[in-house]
Amino acid sequence: MTVPATTVTVGQYLARRLVELGGTHLFGLPGDFNLSLLDEMLEVPGIEWVGNTNELNAAYAADAYARTTRGVAALVTTYGVGELSAVNGIAGSCAEDVPVVQITGMPDSAARARGALLHHSLADGDHDHFARAYREVTATGAVLRAADAALEIDRVLRVALETSKPVYLAVPADVAVARVNSAPLRRPLHPAPSDPVALDDLRAALAETVADAAHLTVLAGTQVHRRRAEGELAALADRPGVRVASLVGAKAMLAEEHPASLGTYQGAMTIADDTRHAVDEAELLVLAGTVLSDVMTGLFSHGFDPSGAVQLGIRHAVVDGVTFHDVRLEDSLRVLGDVVLARGFDPLPPVAGSWPHVAAPACSPDEPLTQNALWSTVQSRVPEHAVVVADAGTSLYGSLELRLPAGAELLVQPIWSSIGYTLPAVLGTCLAAPERRSILFIGDGAAQLTAQEIATVLHRGLRPVVVVVDNSGYTIERVLQSPKAVYQDVTAWNWLAAPAMFAPGVDVFTADVRTPAELARALDTALGDPDRAAIVQVHVDADDVPPLLARLGEAVARLQSAARAG
Incomplete structure (x- = not known):
């Protein structure tokens, strides 16, 4: 039977809309309920598959991709186990106004209708549990039907454009391959203009x-x-x-x-x-x-x-x-x-700010590295147009004291503050802006949550500079309460061995840093070689913090004292 040229499959329709909106990289993982959907989407020119190591990391990477492009990003997961793994990342996108499209491959419509007791379900015959869960962390969503799939895709994507919030699309396996009229694709999607x-x-x-x-x-x-x-x-x-x-x-x-x-x-x-x-x-x-x-x-x-x-x-x-x-x-x-x-306001004099606002104490280049020396050394080396990515914790508060050069930007997650977010996020920034150098600062505790995404970064030939600030645990939590508690410590990792494990054969610059002089040499080498990724393990004392984080600790202590006083 000849298929009319005026139709496309639902999966192809969705992919063409994503390409139109700039979401050309498709993050995620395959699973049996999304395989037909992925096959259809990847038929569309311009869509590139980015397979991740888990769904949470895929959501984090898609979030950072959307932030960097100032546009839409998408990830595809399987039903149940996959989409629930991603929900933390999507919640962060919701909290911080990032338009990520969460696409779930679902069981086929007939199985859903008869309440089949399928794997990845709660075995109660209700296959909409997880779609309902996503209502809490997205601006809108839809479980697609063949009859109005194109209309619903366009509606949901327009909400993402208009609200800068994540949205949810669940695509049953049979709907993914159903054919729909392609005529609406001739008219690009736009957010509603101002009244x-x-x-x-x-x-x-x-x-x-x-x-x-x-x-x-x-x-x-x-x-x-x-x-x-x-x-x-x-x-x-x-x-x-x-x-x-x-x-x-x-x-x-x-x-x-x-x-x-x-x-x-x-x-x-x-x-x-x-x-x-x-x-x-x-x-x-x-x-x-x-x-x-x-x-x-x-x-x-x-x-x-x-x-x-x-x-x-x-x-x-x-x-x-x-x-x-x-x-x-x-x-x-x-x-x-x-x-x-x-x-016609009268002109004001230029702002006369000095930098740094908190002067770093003098430090010998061969003394043990301190947080102040770390960020003072970084300050003079951030290149123009860099994407500086800083994880929640000491890295966030240290990076806030940097004066960034022309064209550089800082990517942080201050509202959701999910530690580990930034390591997969640097995958998103590298793909979104390959012409710019991404520089990641992340604590050792945070990095252990999402470390496996280093494999995706290196195997794709991306070239970030990853600085692991190794302070033997969760120092930001130590600042807030119980600094000597056993739960503040993490196991020691050798981050210099990560390339050999995650990407054997890939040439990566590595350095173990314990003094300001060693840090200066490592950063100069890493940033001076744009064609090679770098992992720099920086050792600092567990109780040493940037001045701004120390202020946070003092403020929390005052609030706790006032609360105890009644």
Whole structure:
């Protein structure tokens, strides 16, 4: 029988939409319920399979891929055991506004309808348990039927585009190979535009608000990044009378050498006092794409009242207590820039910040390496346009004290803070931006959670620099409570042997570092060879922490003391 050329299979339709949206790398693992789906998807030109070592790592890698491209990423898992392994990663994408498409290959429709007691199920005849679980961590989802599969795929993907949140698609094995009309593929998917009436009303409200202000302070968050609105933020920063600070996850989103950049704000934990005062005491404060979580605000120690600020969110804005629905963040920033230009603020002097804000004590190059010496050595060696990836823990707090060079960015996960996230994440950054050098800083405890993804990175010929900060355990937890508890320790690993185990025959630079001089030589060699991956094991004392993490420990101690006092 001749198949009409105007049809494609559901799997092919989904893959073509992903290619259209820039999600060309397909992360995941095969399983018997997704094999037909994978066969159909991989028939589509432009789709590249990235097989991972487990589904959680696949979700982490897809998340970082989407962050780096400012677009959509996708992973494919099998039903039940596979999708539940990935759910932690998808929850992190939900918390941090990352549009990852979780695709599950399900049992065929007939087996689902009759409640067959299949493997990977709970053996109760209900095959929708896990689809329901995903409702808690995604913006929307669907279990596809052949009759309306194309319509549902388009609906779900548009929600991902519009909300910058993860979505869920479950594809029964028979539906994966069912044929659907390909005509909708002629029209690309786009998020709904801003409501022009609401945007005009917002313009008027902003003009009234800025009319009596002498200048404007912007606190920018990660949602600006998710909406690809860094250009609009930079244009706003170029306006006279504007200063811009960034929350933790948005560090260097505005170039840190920009004359309007106040650097990173973190409530009472803000490194620079001038930055903290500029935000907390702002005459007119704009919260642009912010999520004011505990880590972002230094344990809620921010000194401003969010209700008194202009708030620009992904799909709405609030000015003087009035909410303007259906306005996109990128459009809100553009309108604010126009209003500020029309207002004509007087110019402000360039921000005169010194760096580092916390001076590192003098350290002999042959003394045992300290956290201060580690980050001071790194500071002078981060190349332009690098993607610096830092895991939750000492690496996060050390990296926040770096002044990043032109074009470099910091990828962290401050809200979900799932340790081990960043090792698979560097796979995502390398694939998303192969022309840029990815540099990973991760603690030894965190790295042990996801270490096997090193195999995927090396076998694919990717060239990150991986710095394992070996402090014999969970030092961030030691800072918070019970530093000598047995559960804070991890077993010792020889990270220099990892390439031989995970990728025998692949040429990898390795170095064991115990002094500042050794670290300088290792980083110079690793960063000086763009054609070779590197793993550098850096030994520091278990109780040594970056200054910013020490501040966190002091703040937690004060809160615990106050709680005990009643």
